[in-house]
Amino acid sequence: xxxxxxxxxxxxxxxxxxxxxxxxxxxxxxxxxxxxxxxxxxxxxxxxxxxxxxxxxxxxxxxxxxxxxxxxxxxxxxxxxxxxxxxxxxxxxxxxxxxxxxxxxxxxxxxxxxxxxxxxxxxxxxxxxxxxxxxxxxxxxxxxxxxxxxxxxxxxxxxxxxxxxxxxxxxxxxxxxxxxxxxxxxxxxxxxxxxxxxxxxxxxxxxxxxxxxxxxxxxxxxxxxxxxxxxxxxxxxxxxxxxxxxxxxxxxxxxxxxxxxxxxxxxxxxxxxxxxxxxxxxxxxxxxxxxxxxxxxxxxxxxxxxxxxxxxxxxxxxxxxxxxxxxxxxxxxxxxxxxxxxxxxxxxxxxxxxxxxxxxxxxxxxxxxxxxxxxxxxxxxxxxxxxxxxxxxxx
Amino acid sequence: xxxxxxxxxxxxxxxxxxxxxxxxxxxxxxxxxxxxxxxxxxxxxxxxxxxxxxxxxxxxxxxxxxxxxxxxxxxxxxxxxxxxxxxxxxxxxxxxxxxxxxxxxxxxxxxxxxxxxxxxxxxxxxxxxxxxxxxxxxxxxxxxxxxxxxxxxxxxxxxxxxxxxxxxxxxxxxxxxxxxxx
Numbered sequence: 001x002x003x004x005x006x007x008x009x010x011x012x013x014x015x016x017x018x019x020x021x022x023x024x025x026x027x028x029x030x031x032x033x034x035x036x037x038x039x040x041x042x043x044x045x046x047x048x049x050x051x052x053x054x055x056x057x058x059x060x061x062x063x064x065x066x067x068x069x070x071x072x073x074x075x076x077x078x079x080x081x082x083x084x085x086x087x088x089x090x091x092x093x094x095x096x097x098x099x100x101x102x103x104x105x106x107x108x109x110x111x112x113x114x115x116x117x118x119x120x121x122x123x124x125x126x127x128x129x130x131x132x133x134x135x136x137x138x139x140x141x142x143x144x145x146x147x148x149x150x151x152x153x154x155x156x157x158x159x160x161x162x163x164x165x166x167x168x169x170x171x172x173x174x175x176x177x178x179x180x181x182x183x184x185x186x187x188x189x190x191x192x193x194x195x196x197x198x199x200x201x202x203x204x205x206x207x208x209x210x211x212x213x214x215x216x217x218x219x220x221x222x223x224x225x226x227x228x229x230x231x232x233x234x235x236x237x238x239x240x241x242x243x244x245x246x247x248x249x250x251x252x253x254x255x256x257x258x259x260x261x262x263x264x265x266x267x268x269x270x271x272x273x274x275x276x277x278x279x280x281x282x283x284x285x286x287x288x289x290x291x292x293x294x295x296x297x298x299x300x301x302x303x304x305x306x307x308x309x310x311x312x313x314x315x316x317x318x319x320x321x322x323x324x325x326x327x328x329x330x331x332x333x334x335x336x337x338x339x340x341x342x343x344x345x346x347x348x349x350x351x352x353x354x355x356x357x358x359x360x361x362x363x364x365x366x367x368x369x370x371x372x373x374x375x376x377x378x379x380x381x382x383x384x385x386x387x388x389x390x391x392x393x394x395x
Numbered sequence: 396x397x398x399x400x401x402x403x404x405x406x407x408x409x410x411x412x413x414x415x416x417x418x419x420x421x422x423x424x425x426x427x428x429x430x431x432x433x434x435x436x437x438x439x440x441x442x443x444x445x446x447x448x449x450x451x452x453x454x455x456x457x458x459x460x461x462x463x464x465x466x467x468x469x470x471x472x473x474x475x476x477x478x479x480x481x482x483x484x485x486x487x488x489x490x491x492x493x494x495x496x497x498x499x500x501x502x503x504x505x506x507x508x509x510x511x512x513x514x515x516x517x518x519x520x521x522x523x524x525x526x527x528x529x530x531x532x533x534x535x536x537x538x539x540x541x542x543x544x545x546x547x548x549x550x551x552x553x554x555x556x557x558x559x560x561x562x563x564x565x566x567x568x569x570x571x572x573x574x575x576x577x
Contacts, residue, residue, distance in 0.1 A: 128460045135467035149437050
């Protein structure tokens with residue numbers, strides 16, 4: 001067998017197992033972060049004894065994910081009588097698969113030199129790296145829509161349509177931001193993007209506006225608060241997974257966390273220099289020690305981003321649906337397009353890279369001024385005339 | 396670093412390639428058949444999704460990664476719009492059954508036979524293996540080649556398509572607005 005094939009297989013096996021276990025503990029971490037934000041203690045009782053084993057210590061609640069998983073497996077797996085059985089079964093899988101395929105291009109540790117051979121520590125080091133990740137990311141919304149339709153429930157259906165509109169809208173600024181980074185570096189290869197940042201300055205300093213937009217879009221595409229309109233309890237019960245129970249519901253939850261990891265990894269490699277550690281000068285090709293160090297740096301960056309996501313979730317209140325769509329179509333898409341145009345002009349004129357940061361600042365100031373100018377100057381909250389609403393002037 | 400990347404992306408796919416090809420070809424063919432015989436619009440869209448995704452997989456195997464990614468973004472993304480619009484904008488309920496008239500079936504068979512004949516003729520005229528190997532071995536950058544091509548040699552068709560899309564979008568927005576006013 002080929003050396004690269006072996007390296008890819010090892011990377012896939014390790015990454016999938018680490019991620020699946022990581023997802024379980026991310027859910028525990030989320031509950032802990034929620035508790036800290038709300039001045040509670042959070043889950044701290046379930047250890048590894050489960051009432052049977054002779055472990056006395058509660059292990060700081062680290063047994064909670066195992067207990068949760070067991071509970072979900074033992075719950076009744078109910079399919080509503082009116083559902084489309086085949087699609088109902090297929091939908092959670094259709095959500096899960098794209099989120100796992102998206103990791104294929106993440107360059108965990110650059111290149112490994114092993115006995116005269118050089119292999120890439122990536123599942124698939126394909127030339128179009130980042131574009132592939134975006135393409136796969138656009139498939140995630142199918143499972144949501146199909147699951148919502150197959151449930152044959154009005155709440156699910158409305159939740160699914162909301163989720164589809166939201167995810168499709170936020171894909172556009174994501175794509176334009178990634179495109180701008182590709183334009184600056186002249187390559188879409190994930191490992192090359194990281195390598196070019198490692199030798200220079202991280203993109204987050206050159207393109208701060210794009211970084212903010214991209215991070216917000218990742219939040220929106222994961223359907224996470226403040227963008228979790230699709231499962232808004234007050235209006236839609238449980239959203240698109242209202243009718244799902246047991247392990248099928250757990251797959252939806254799991255895929256949300258996997259989507260978060262994939263989005264954070266993409267953000268880290270596009271804007272935070274991937275496996276680059278600021279002071280240390282890492283070579284692109286290194287031995288096992290270098291690969292381990294670089295993978296660790298990458299994973300720490302992803303973990304920090306995940307923590308920020310949780311922090312945001314438990315801090316900010318939820319948007320209203322029209323505010324959400326307005327943010328995407330009137331806010332982010334024009335801003336990203338302006339940054340794209342400015343950056344392409346700078347790249348075309350071969351100006352030094354720091355001018356991109358200036359262009360970003362100009363665009364940000366312009367956007368803020370446009371916002372200030374376009375908003376009505378009334379003390380009360382600006383109400384959209386939503387036909388049919390109780391508060392609406394339009395009847 | 397072209398040498399390094401070539402060395403690293405030189406994955407040993409030879410052993411599994413035929414299996415993957417048959418898997419993707421089977422997925423594409425069977426789900427295309429299912430699109431035709433299905434009567435429920437949402438199921439049709441799901442089968443169409445599988446067809447297009449299978450074709451994207453075949454593109455990946457042929458080394459045309461950029462085309463595959465664009466297939467996923469444009470067509471597969473477009474199918475989703477089709478599902479949503481099929482449900483929302485048709486007057487029928489999403490569980491309605493679609494019936495095909497006999498003359499529609501005749502027309503469909505006629506178009507299918509003509510298209511297949513045209514494609515088979517075109518394929519038999521193209522020295523695919525020689526050309527493909529020459530392109531793959533030249534180690535060129537797909538994204539760059541497509542971009543340069545669109546902005547130099549094929550600029551006119553590119554612009555014409557862009558204008559057409561713009562017109563369609565404006566028209567759709569106009570029609571939707573008229574409908575909302577009523």
